[in-house]
Amino acid sequence: MEKTLHNILGEIRRTNAPLAPDALDRIIRARNREVAGPVRYVAKKKLLPFYQEAKEHRPEHWRTWGVSPAEEALLVRTLQVKPRRTASGVATVTVLTKPWPCSSACLYCPNDVRMPKSYLHDEPACQRAERNWFDPYLQVTARLRTLHQMGHVTDKVELIVLGGTWSDYPEAYQIWYMHELFRALNDMGCETAVERESETRRKQYRDTGIACERDDLANWAAEAQARVTAGDASYNETVRNLYACGTRADNAPLHSRSTDRNAASIDAPPCSAAADDTQGAAFEPFALDNLQGSAPNSGWAAAAQWQTATFFQLEALQRENEAAEHRCVGLVVETRPDAVTPKRLATLRRLGCTKLQMGIQSLDERILAANHRGIGVDRMQQAFELARIFGFKTHAHFMTNLLGATPESDAADYRRMVEHPAFKPDEVKLYP
Structure with a gap:
């Protein structure tokens, strides 16, 4: 990687301009041919992170490269990935x-x-x-x-x-x-x-059990898709509501009750008062605007205890x-x-x-x-x-x-x- 960067910097110093994509590609391909083995050793997307890491964490070694601010700007323009992402300046x-x-x-x-x-x-x-x-x-x-x-x-x-x-x-x-x-x-x-x-935040999510609940969702999604394909259009939304409420799939009584209620709301005219009433009743006492600490096995509800601000x-x-x-x-x-x-x-x-x-x-x-x-x-x-x-x-x-x-x-x-x-x-x- 370092040798490839030196080769690129050498070409930038010679032309005093950022390299065109084809010129950069030639340098990378030439370096990969020098390295034995079937795996591509150097990729464009890895070069700039390598340079940034060296500058930030190995500053004494980086200084031996002798990169001036102007050369660094040209190097960044050369190695930038997907430049249109910030073409507007934002x-x-x-x-x-x-x-x-x-x-x-x-x-x-x-x-x-x-x-x-x-x-x-x-x-x-x-x-x-x-x-x-x-x-x-x-x-x-x-x-x-x-x-x-x-x-x-x-x-x-x-x-x-x-x-x-x-x-x-x-x-x-x-x-x-x-x-x-x-x-x-x-x-x-x-x-x-x-x-x-x-790191503190990740530990909080693991401690509340949300990581475990998230892992369960692949199984929930497969079951939901099978039920929907079989004609049970209510099941998918029921599982979503259970997940949003922080209720695990093993809560069979609530799951059964919610499925029945949601099916009733599906039968009601869309966006009607009847649909709203049946949906709301399905999750008592797990009202969607009052979830903190109310649902059993609830990682999301536990997280809501510290997800607060004024x-x-x-x-x-x-x-x-x-x-x-x-x-x-x-x-x-x-x-x-x-x-x-x-x-x-x-x-x-x-x-x-x-x-x-x-x-x-x-x-x-x-x-x-x-x-x-x-x-x-x-x-x-x-x-x-x-x-x-x-x-x-x-x-x-x-x-x-x-x-x-x-x-x-x-x-x-x-x-x-x-x-x-x-x-x-x-x-x-x-x-x-």
């Missing part, structure tokens, strides 16, 4: 909230009991979140380290919080989650503090972040248009949010009804109006090929969303 960090049920019942939404509603466990951001127990602090610090090792500048960060409908989570969890996001950014200037806090503590971290090495320049959450209210928007502003991702999906009332969206176009228009009044940027999710749609109707629908004065979102995410 590093995007995506994090996920913990698995949690959704108050809606849209037809197209996938169910993966290991994830928040609408997400799948094999997506890269979801895998990172699960490896870090969906902890905001661990997710942010891990991602920023990776970006640094890839050669990206991370002084300006946009945080994207995914996990379905943000306002479905208890407010106490929302405050704590944002508190930890800002604390992670502020701590990143001190590697010792990050390491110490990360608005005062959060606001102190926000002020500190204004002068931190890693500043938050944007904070995004997901929600549904029917969850956008003045009170919730006021809370989001205080939490530090700057942009809303809203699931619009379609502006065709017929298609919305066919897909059990439970939201009308008038309510979507009101959500856009309120978001702008409160100073939020708008990011719309739009879906094509929904039940009842055609290519022609999708094109007309999309054109309406981006041209009609009531909508015109700042950004669009298209789900084909």
Whole structure:
């Protein structure tokens, strides 16, 4: 690795410019041919972390390389991985909230009991979140380290919080989650503090039993998928609710009761009062907004005992972040248009949010009804109006090929969303 870096630095000094990809590839391939064996000895993605490690942990040896600041800048540009990640000057960090049920019942939404509603466990951001127990602090610090090792500048960060409908989570969890996001950014200037806090946090999750519960989910998911394939559409959501409540699969009486209740809510009209009542009754006394310590065998409930923060503590971290090495320049959450209210928007502003991702999906009332969206176009228009009044940027999710749609109707629908004065979102995410 060191010899390869010296060869690259030699070429940089000769040309006084960053190397083109083909020139870098020639140097790496030439070095690999010098090393016996079938395994590739040197890979581009390993070179910059090696250089950073030498500079940080072996400074005396690194100084013998004689790398000037200008040469180092050219070396980083040469070895940077996926440069478009920060081409705008802002590093995007995506994090996920913990698995949690959704108050809606849209037809197209996938169910993966290991994830928040609408997400799948094999997506890269979801895998990172699960490896870090969906902890905001661990997710942010891990991602920023990776970006640094890839050669990206991370002084300006946009945080994207995914996990379905943000306002479905208890407010106490929302405050704590944002508190930890800002604390992670502020701590990143001190590697010792990050390491110490990360190890403490991992031990807390292991001690509460969440690691064990997480390991059970592969079996739960397999059983849930088999039950759903066999026609039991209620089972997947039941298991998700049990997981969110921190209740292990061996709690047979609650599991049976929940399955029966959830089946009743599935039979009720979507988004109806009957569906809400049966869903809520299924988890008494495990009400979703009052979980702390209430559920047996509950790792999540135990974690909720220390997952606490106040608005005062959060606001102190926000002020500190204004002068931190890693500043938050944007904070995004997901929600549904029917969850956008003045009170919730006021809370989001205080939490530090700057942009809303809203699931619009379609502006065709017929298609919305066919897909059990439970939201009308008038309510979507009101959500856009309120978001702008409160100073939020708008990011719309739009879906094509929904039940009842055609290519022609999708094109007309999309054109309406981006041209009609009531909508015109700042950004669009298209789900084909």
